[in-house]
Amino acid sequence: MAETRKIFHEELQDINTDVIRLGALAGEAIEAGTAALLDSDLAAVERVAASDKTLDDLTHSIEQRTCLLLAQQQPMAVDLRTLLTVLRTIHELERIGDLMVKVAKAARRLYPRSLEPRVRGLLDRMREQAGAQLRLAVDAFADRDVAKAAALVDMDDVMDDLQKDLFQAIFAARDTDEVALQRAVQVALVGRFFERIGDHAANIADRVDFMVTGHFSYEGSSA
Numbered sequence: 001m002a003e004t005r006k007i008f009h010e011e012l013q014d015i016n017t018d019v020i021r022l023g024a025l026a027g028e029a030i031e032a033g034t035a036a037l038l039d040s041d042l043a044a045v046e047r048v049a050a051s052d053k054t055l056d057d058l059t060h061s062i063e064q065r066t067c068l069l070l071a072q073q074q075p076m077a078v079d080l081r082t083l084l085t086v087l088r089t090i091h092e093l094e095r096i097g098d099l100m101v102k103v104a105k106a107a108r109r110l111y112p113r114s115l116e117p118r119v120r121g122l123l124d125r126m127r128e129q130a131g132a133q134l135r136l137a138v139d140a141f142a143d144r145d146v147a148k149a150a151a152l153v154d155m156d157d158v159m160d161d162l163q164k165d166l167f168q169a170i171f172a173a174r175d176t177d178e179v180a181l182q183r184a185v186q187v188a189l190v191g192r193f194f195e196r197i198g199d200h201a202a203n204i205a206d207r208v209d210f211m212v213t214g215h216f217s218y219e220g221s222s223a
Helices: 002-038 040-075 075-112 117-143 147-173 178-213
Strands: none
Touching: 002 040, 002 075, 002 117, 002 147, 002 178, 075 178, 117 147, 117 178, 147 178
8 A cells, every 4th residue: 555655646746746847848939939029030930839739638638547557547636636736737838828829810810010118018018928827827836836827816917917008009009991900909908817827827826725725725827
């Protein structure tokens, strides 16, 4: 029995390590996807889309191993909460990768015109904020730190404010021709994608709190 538990915890540690690795891949997607958009780099768009398969494959591997541990070991208490948190966390991280593919692909719809300086600046700040929220969420998971998890709530307010600023910048342009309106819609969607990344990070924080305490003390945004 002792050997069985040892193997279980070794496998659980491997899963935790891979969740952190998945978070790193999602962070790389935020940087690469935003760069592809801001640089109007169509080749980079293809690379971002192709690299998402690595993130997806790791997600599926973690999911399968986690479900196997649940089925074979029948864990209880904190171990059970940890495995349940893993399943939700990897879903949130996978969605971040998917959203960044959409951000990158927006470069195709906006090509060949470049973004206005204020819009570029706001999107770059949203990239920075998304990356910071993701890193804190992954750190909270890795460290089992409820204080870090709680900080995500206030950080998400910053992302919401950036999205509002982006909308104001779009409306301030006052362009009414069809091409300009289509571009405005695409930029607004990109802002929405970044805002959703903040929500996914908040959801991870909510699950970390559950993993550590067994209670949902606050609510993340639903994905």
